[in-house]
Amino acid sequence: MTLYAAYASNMDPEQMARRAPHSPLRGTGWLQGWRLTFGGRDVGWDGALATVVEDADEHVFVVLYDVPAWDEQELDAWEGAELGVYRKIRVRVDTLEGDVLCWMYVLDDYEGGLPSARYLGILADAAEAAGAPDDYVKELRTRPCKSLGEPPL
Numbered sequence: 001m002t003l004y005a006a007y008a009s010n011m012d013p014e015q016m017a018r019r020a021p022h023s024p025l026r027g028t029g030w031l032q033g034w035r036l037t038f039g040g041r042d043v044g045w046d047g048a049l050a051t052v053v054e055d056a057d058e059h060v061f062v063v064l065y066d067v068p069a070w071d072e073q074e075l076d077a078w079e080g081a082e083l084g085v086y087r088k089i090r091v092r093v094d095t096l097e098g099d100v101l102c103w104m105y106v107l108d109d110y111e112g113g114l115p116s117a118r119y120l121g122i123l124a125d126a127a128e129a130a131g132a133p134d135d136y137v138k139e140l141r142t143r144p145c146k147s148l149g150e151p152p153l
Contacts, residue, residue, distance in 0.1 A: 002049030004075070005029070005062040005102040006092075007036060008050035012126035013063070019078050020071035028131060029095035036140075040085070041113025047146055049085075050123060051106050062093055063130045063146050079105050085091060114146045118125040 003026060009015050013025050035058035038048035052060055067075065079086045086105035093102050115123075124140035 002067060002072070003093075003100055003102040004065045004067045004072070005031065005091060006065065006102040007031065007052055007060050007062045007104065009122050009126050010065075010075075011061075011063040011123075011130040011132070015126065016063075016065055020065065020067060020075050023065045023067040023071045024067045025059065026064045027095055027097075028061065028063050029093040029100070031062050031091060032094055034058060034060050034091070036060045037111050038113055038115045039107050039111040040109035041080060047116035047119055049107055049109075050119075051086075051109075051111070052104070053106075053111055061127060061130075061132045061136050062102075062104070064093065064095070064100070081105065084108055114144055117145045117147055120145045 004010075004023070006016070010019070010142065013120045015025060016025070031052065033054060033056050035055040037051060037053050039051050041048040076082055081088065087108045088103050089106055090101060090103050092099045120140065120143055124137055127140055128137045
């Protein structure tokens, strides 16, 4: 099994239990030197999709899951990795027990565009369900977003 670091809707333990039922939650941590952003507005169904990019002054809350190979294949399908929407990278995550090596998905597209209000709400709810700090959840809930039906920027 390998550790997967989730920063978007997969932070929600209930969602992960449906998508990868053999992948127990192992804890939380911080991806130091990265920031949460959005991109691929032409790929997303209702706005830009979540991703992370390197940024020395930022950090991203993540949830860690211990994922066996068969669940990893299912997650690849859910995340569009097989279609090239997301790709996997390896990162170090700071936890209370020290740094751990994990894999995560990053969008294989340009940064830019706004997520839909609905999608941003899903991310904020997932972070809250995973036990993210209140200020992190609040920042997610107050990020710029677009309502459905708005024309693309």
